[in-house]
Amino acid sequence: MKLYDCHTAPSPRRVRIFLAEKDIELENVEVDLSSGEQFSPAFRELNPDCVVPVLELDDGRRITEVTAICHYLDETFPAPPLFGTTPASRARALEWNAKVEQQGLSAAADLFRNTARGLQGHALPGPDGYEQIPELAERGRQRVIAFLRRLEEQLRHEQYVAGDEFTIADITAMVLVDFAAWSKIEVPTDSGNLKRWYEAVSSRPSARA
Amino acid sequence: MKLYDCHTAPSPRRVRIFLAEKDIELENVEVDLSSGEQFSPAFRELNPDCVVPVLELDDGRRITEVTAICHYLDETFPAPPLFGTTPASRARALEWNAKVEQQGLSAAADLFRNTARGLQGHALPGPDGYEQIPELAERGRQRVIAFLRRLEEQLRHEQYVAGDEFTIADITAMVLVDFAAWSKIEVPTDSGNLKRWYEAVSSRPSARA
Numbered sequence: 001m002k003l004y005d006c007h008t009a010p011s012p013r014r015v016r017i018f019l020a021e022k023d024i025e026l027e028n029v030e031v032d033l034s035s036g037e038q039f040s041p042a043f044r045e046l047n048p049d050c051v052v053p054v055l056e057l058d059d060g061r062r063i064t065e066v067t068a069i070c071h072y073l074d075e076t077f078p079a080p081p082l083f084g085t086t087p088a089s090r091a092r093a094l095e096w097n098a099k100v101e102q103q104g105l106s107a108a109a110d111l112f113r114n115t116a117r118g119l120q121g122h123a124l125p126g127p128d129g130y131e132q133i134p135e136l137a138e139r140g141r142q143r144v145i146a147f148l149r150r151l152e153e154q155l156r157h158e159q160y161v162a163g164d165e166f167t168i169a170d171i172t173a174m175v176l177v178d179f180a181a182w183s184k185i186e187v188p189t190d191s192g193n194l195k196r197w198y199e200a201v202s203s204r205p206s207a208r209a
Numbered sequence: 210m211k212l213y214d215c216h217t218a219p220s221p222r223r224v225r226i227f228l229a230e231k232d233i234e235l236e237n238v239e240v241d242l243s244s245g246e247q248f249s250p251a252f253r254e255l256n257p258d259c260v261v262p263v264l265e266l267d268d269g270r271r272i273t274e275v276t277a278i279c280h281y282l283d284e285t286f287p288a289p290p291l292f293g294t295t296p297a298s299r300a301r302a303l304e305w306n307a308k309v310e311q312q313g314l315s316a317a318a319d320l321f322r323n324t325a326r327g328l329q330g331h332a333l334p335g336p337d338g339y340e341q342i343p344e345l346a347e348r349g350r351q352r353v354i355a356f357l358r359r360l361e362e363q364l365r366h367e368q369y370v371a372g373d374e375f376t377i378a379d380i381t382a383m384v385l386v387d388f389a390a391w392s393k394i395e396v397p398t399d400s401g402n403l404k405r406w407y408e409a410v411s412s413r414p415s416a417r418a
Contacts, residue, residue: 048359049308061297068304075296087284088270095277099258103335106315126312128355135342146337150257 002027004046004054009033010105010179011066012053013209017171018070020206022077039127050127067097070168082168089163096154096162096169104147104176110140111183144180148188155193166201174201211236213255213263218242219314219388220275221262222418226380227279229415231286248336259336276306279377291377298372305363305371305378313356313385319349320392353389357397364402375410383410 003019003026005012019026031037031052038050047054047064055069056062063069074083084090113123114137123132151173154161161169177187177198187194201207212228212235214221228235240246240261247259256263256273264278265271272278283292293299322332323346332341360382363370370378386396386407396403410416 048362049312057297063297063300063304065304065307067307068300071303072296072300075299087281088266088272090284091272091277091281094280095272095274098274098276103258124352128351130348130351133342133344133348136345139339139342142337142339143333153257 001058002029002056004029004031004043004052004056006031006033006052009052010175011051014066014168014171014175015053015055015069015073016209017175017206018073018082018168020209021080021082021166021171021204022073024073024077044127048127049125051125067094067101067168074168082166082171084162084165084167089165089167093162093165093167093169097167097172099150100147100161100169100172100176103150104144105172105179107140107143107147108176108180108183108185110136111138111144111185112140112179114140115183141183141185144176144183144185145188148177148180148185148191148194151197152188152191152194155197160197160201166204170197170201171206174198174207178202210267211238211265213238213240213252213261213265215240215242215261218261219384220260223275223377223380223384224262224264224278224282225418226384226415227282227291227377229418230289230291230375230380230413231282233282233286253336257336258334260334276303276310276377283377291375291380293371293374293376298374302371302374302376302378306376306381308359309356309370309378309381309385312359313353314381314388316349316352316356317385317389317392317394319345320353320394321349321388323349324392350392350394353385353392353394354397357386357389357394357400357403360406361397361400361403364406369406369410375413379406379410380415383407383416387411 005028037043044050046062049064053069054062054064063072084093113119114132120132121129123130160166161173187198214237246252253259255271258273262275262278263271263273272281293302322328323341329341330338332339369375370382396407
């Protein structure tokens with residue numbers, strides 16, 4: 001198996017952390033997003049959506065979306081389980097992973113991509129150029145802050161984002177916190193539970209991935 | 210188990226179709242989104258994100274996100290499998306389900322929610338009010354049309370969205386096509402494969418759900 005990766009980007013980092021938690025090393029191919037390699041004909045052949053990560057299986061099939069890649073890795077390398085251990089806990093891990101994506105990461109991306117100078121004309125990932133929308137950046141900022149408060153509330157009741165076990169939802173949420181910091185959004189000082197959780201997950205060795 | 214539902218909304222329809230494919234009937238509780246029942250204290254207690262669907266398990270636990278609900282139902286009622294049948298085909302079903310959500314449904318929602326008069330001040334679902342952004346509606350229109358072309362290309366090679374088997378990705382994509390029609394976006398006349406697929410999936414009995 002081979003992972004098409006970019007060491008600076010948040011999405012492939014989710015897969016790298018997932019692999020590190022399972023102590024798996026894969027062949028790694030760096031894609032230079034800063035020079036636009038994801039738009040090259042060779043990369044479009046791999047993934048017409050022009051994004052990393054891409055997991056290429058030994059038979060040449062490719063999986064081109066983070067959660068699907070992690071689900072495949074979790075089934076292929078079951079220990080330790082990172083999607084929960086029962087139907088209900090698996091649903092909970094998927095549910096919170098999706099909430100962090102939909103309410104957190106997408107909002108942080110709205111903020112970052114609609115303000116970064118280097119992304120003018122590329123406010124969305126993918127092959128089609130879209131202009132930046134300043135109002136969307138501002139909405140993104142408000143939504144990230146609101147979602148960090150939602151996480152604080154969740155972590156008031158739970159040790160990890162999706163319950164008692166460390167799961168993919170924690171990986172996605174840690175990457176969100178780090179990605180939000182690119183836009184100078186920090187964990188609110190009064191969010192003690194979020195801080196406690198962030199210190200715990202970010203001191204795991206996998207966080208360096 | 211109990212499903213909190215709204216018969217007019219696209220997201221819970223995905224779960225209703227999923228249930229119909231498995232021939233499961235659950236206790237159904239209609240939530241009146243048009244009168245704002247999702248913002249009532251009683252519903253916030255069920256789901257602080259103020260959206261349907263919500264699946265309540267017999268022990269009172271709740272799952273509040275579509276794909277997580279379907280994943281739970283697929284594990285609990287395995288026949289017929291709607292998430293693929295091998296680790297690779299499950300990854301593919303999840304991958305395409307996510308692509309349809311991220312590139313299709315979210316774009317159709319951007320278009321609809323940023324133009325509908327009744328949604329002024331509620332351009333996003335959830336408890337926080339956000340004003341409509343007209344540029345986001347227009348971007349949504351362009352993205353839906355681009356994604357329908359992406360689906361046409363995918364269905365040129367595959368019988369169903371995620372391969373040889375009918376999966377959750379087909380349900381999500383059919384709901385996308387029907388939701389896009391609310392904003393007067395039709396399947397492009399030159400998209401023969403998308404039409405062939407849409408006719409097949411929308412004539413299954415489950416499509417009436």
